[in-house]
Amino acid sequence: MKRIYIITILLCITTILSAQNIPSPKQFLGYELGERFTPCYRIDNYFNTVAQASPSTVKTFKYGGTNEGRDLVVAFISSAQNIQNLENIRQNNLRLAGMLKDNTPANVNMPAIVWLSYNVHGNEPSSAEAAMKVLYALADPSNTQTKQWLQNAVVIIDPIQNPDGRDRYINWYNNAVGKNFNADPQSREHDEPWPYGRTNHYNFDLNRDWAWQTQKESQQRVKLYNQWLPQIHVDLHEQGYNAPYYFAPAAQPFHEVVTQWQRDFQVTVGKNNAKYFDANGWLYFTKQIFDLFYPSYGDTYPTYNGAIGMTYEQGGIGAGLGIKTKSGDTLTLTDRLMHHYTASLSTIEVASNNAKQLVTEYKKYFDNNINGIGLENTTYVLTSSDQNKIEAVRKLLDNNSISYGITNANLSGYNYFDNKTETFKNEGYQIAVNTLQPKGRLVKVLFEKESKLVDSATYDITAWSIPYVYGVNAWATKDKISLSAYTMPAAIMPVQSNYGVLIPYTSINASKVLAALLLQGIRVRYSADDFTYNGKAFNKGTLIILKGNNQPNWLNAVNTACSSYNVQPYAVQTGFMDAGADFGSSDVHFIKAPRVALLTGKSVSYIASGEVWSYFDNELNYPISQLMAEDMDNINLSGYDILIMPDGGYDVFDDKANAAKLEDFIQGGGKLIATESGAEQLAGFNWSGLKLIEDTAQSSDSIIQKNYGASERDFLTSFIPGAIYKVQLDNTHPIAYGYSNFYYTLKQDARVYASIKGGWNVGIFPSNAYVAGFVGSKLKSKLKQGVAIGENRYGRGSIIFFNDDVLFRRFWENGKMLFANAVFLAGN
Ligand SMILES: [Zn+2]
Numbered sequence: 062m063k064r065i066y067i068i069t070i071l072l073c074i075t076t077i078l079s080a081q082n083i084p085s086p087k088q089f090l091g092y093e094l095g096e097r098f099t100p101c102y103r104i105d106n107y108f109n110t111v112a113q114a115s116p117s118t119v120k121t122f123k124y125g126g127t128n129e130g131r132d133l134v135v136a137f138i139s140s141a142q143n144i145q146n147l148e149n150i151r152q153n154n155l156r157l158a159g160m161l162k163d164n165t166p167a168n169v170n171m172p173a174i175v176w177l178s179y180n181v182h183g184n185e186p187s188s189a190e191a192a193m194k195v196l197y198a199l200a201d202p203s204n205t206q207t208k209q210w211l212q213n214a215v216v217i218i219d220p221i222q223n224p225d226g227r228d229r230y231i232n233w234y235n236n237a238v239g240k241n242f243n244a245d246p247q248s249r250e251h252d253e254p255w256p257y258g259r260t261n262h263y264n265f266d267l268n269r270d271w272a273w274q275t276q277k278e279s280q281q282r283v284k285l286y287n288q289w290l291p292q293i294h295v296d297l298h299e300q301g302y303n304a305p306y307y308f309a310p311a312a313q314p315f316h317e318v319v320t321q322w323q324r325d326f327q328v329t330v331g332k333n334n335a336k337y338f339d340a341n342g343w344l345y346f347t348k349q350i351f352d353l354f355y356p357s358y359g360d361t362y363p364t365y366n367g368a369i370g371m372t373y374e375q376g377g378i379g380a381g382l383g384i385k386t387k388s389g390d391t392l393t394l395t396d397r398l399m400h401h402y403t404a405s406l407s408t409i410e411v412a413s414n415n416a417k418q419l420v421t422e423y424k425k426y427f428d429n430n431i432n433g434i435g436l437e438n439t440t441y442v443l444t445s446s447d448q449n450k451i452e453a454v455r456k457l458l459d460n461n462s463i464s465y466g467i468t469n470a471n472l473s474g475y476n477y478f479d480n481k482t483e484t485f486k487n488e489g490y491q492i493a494v495n496t497l498q499p500k501g502r503l504v505k506v507l508f509e510k511e512s513k514l515v516d517s518a519t520y521d522i523t524a525w526s527i528p529y530v531y532g533v534n535a536w537a538t539k540d541k542i543s544l545s546a547y548t549m550p551a552a553i554m555p556v557q558s559n560y561g562v563l564i565p566y567t568s569i570n571a572s573k574v575l576a577a578l579l580l581q582g583i584r585v586r587y588s589a590d591d592f593t594y595n596g597k598a599f600n601k602g603t604l605i606i607l608k609g610n611n612q613p614n615w616l617n618a619v620n621t622a623c624s625s626y627n628v629q630p631y632a633v634q635t636g637f638m639d640a641g642a643d644f645g646s647s648d649v650h651f652i653k654a655p656r657v658a659l660l661t662g663k664s665v666s667y668i669a670s671g672e673v674w675s676y677f678d679n680e681l682n683y684p685i686s687q688l689m690a691e692d693m694d695n696i697n698l699s700g701y702d703i704l705i706m707p708d709g710g711y712d713v714f715d716d717k718a719n720a721a722k723l724e725d726f727i728q729g730g731g732k733l734i735a736t737e738s739g740a741e742q743l744a745g746f747n748w749s750g751l752k753l754i755e756d757t758a759q760s761s762d763s764i765i766q767k768n769y770g771a772s773e774r775d776f777l778t779s780f781i782p783g784a785i786y787k788v789q790l791d792n793t794h795p796i797a798y799g800y801s802n803f804y805y806t807l808k809q810d811a812r813v814y815a816s817i818k819g820g821w822n823v824g825i826f827p828s829n830a831y832v833a834g835f836v837g838s839k840l841k842s843k844l845k846q847g848v849a850i851g852e853n854r855y856g857r858g859s860i861i862f863f864n865d866d867v868l869f870r871r872f873w874e875n876g877k878m879l880f881a882n883a884v885f886l887a888g889n
Contacts, residue, residue, distance in 0.1 A: 137215060274460050305376060
């Protein structure tokens, strides 16, 4: 710590000497912005250099790192007085929001906080170039206009939200471009290869991850965000290169919790931006495409946290340094960054000019949440017999700075699982969340059964209610109830045994324990039957680890794994059970540590294969080989026990030899796990036993005059952007161990499968399966009954399929155990 102080003092001395000598981007980089792409480390260096040259008005700090070891950096820019007062401004801002309670009253005469985030999608690179220009304009002492704005505004700049994706794109681009750029759209430099720079290291879209924070970058960024809670947040993107610029106001649907003030100020910002774009003759559009509904975007998340949250979009994906657009113009990187620069400065200007009102309305937003004005008092009480399922919800709440507790009230409310109003039943563990708190609107958005959709033309999922996503029962009540402190889990007690240990198999945590033990070569069995030992009931799937045949450190390994994943093991002293299968029974199966491979590459969805990769790497902590599907003819499958085939096109299996190789793999004892359109591909092979239920409702031949102007509405009748359906489970099958007899799935398409002859229909859609979210009217009637999850044995192997994405964005908590079961338990 002391060393840091000394370094800081030294830095201060050197920077005072060089103050006022602030390099422009060109002086620092050696080229004009827009002439080439700037790698992440040089952008970071520029930010740090400007901060060192102007320590009284610019501060930078590293708030984290990426999967590939790049820095996440943020800068604070304001007047010297505000920068000196920065920590007070931050604390006061949290007092305004009701997020910091102490004896100091909140002061509304404070600068507005404007947070500008650039380059969340790595292959939308013009925004980070613009960020350097924005920084210089704000820091340059000769720029009197920005100096005036910064009296009333603190600007926070995150120049690169996704450094791994950005460098992936520009490193590729630099080796594809010649001495001069080629504007021909068909030239290779405009055809970025798989897996593209849009996403982070694990192919996750960070602009879908703000609320869930499954990814390292979002976890660190949103933590910092919640320490500041700005009045304005802008997320600067790029879209297809033929599109004109987009800025606020946003498109419908708006979530109903978006306040009138938030709607109005979006218009104020948009008009100010328009003033500059009009003066330059630049085209733009507003109020279309980019809606405010799904809560995990860089515009909606800030909106549900009291800010004016906005997306700006420049045309430019794939444009490189320059490209010919369909209007015949050449769009250059310089054009693109100038538009982002102009919109950024315009936003700072309008925030500064309206600082007083912004801060006052901001306080009102949070006061209204706390007092339940314009927001109905609702308490959501969630309960489960498994503590880890409640703990997963608790972590989500902590990550979003939402307060919670538990209740002993004898309450009655709407039950999420049976859709009835009834008395709350504590299933063992609980967590309760109330809307009467600073984050009240966010609580409503995340926990209500279904968000009101005023317009169905949204391009993301329409249902994400936490009780269904986490698979925990919930009651919503309007009763005024007080909450007491949440009970944190007690430490896991290590056990002693000279015979063996049992591990209840009731949450994904138990699957993680299993993965850890298999990796260490510990021999693990599971019971396919319920049994009772010492008066305690153990369900199917319970893991059994015996001293016999195991290595000497077996007990230590079990205790350590159980402690790290919060699972309480039970010691057993005999293999003779009170009831049910003894350990020597044929119902007790040995679990082989599987060698797992994942198909990936350009015929596979990069998002879906990234989910599986990240699930193994960061959740199960279990090795997985990534095979390039297009190299199938050269791949030797004999080294694997499991092949995973996520969503994808798989034209590689149109080749007869490749298809035969897949068939041989299963016949020879391999296990194939296929999801979404990966499973649909298999339905094309007779041997798979999978059959899609086709749409039999063909349209009649009568001539219908369609309304051309209403074509979008017409499209919506066959549209399902993502809705929640209930799947009835056969929990005597290993894929469904640890579940009750149902599961809530995210349905994103109309696919359903016919009953599998000779196999197991593990999950089916019952006739009343629909739960929440938008489903087009034509689809709703079609989506009736069918198979959602199944297993078919073929030869010595087996085919397991999931109709839907059970690992969706890795926040669909309740699907994770299904996937682990398919990997470790099924087919043994
Ligand atoms: Zn984008």
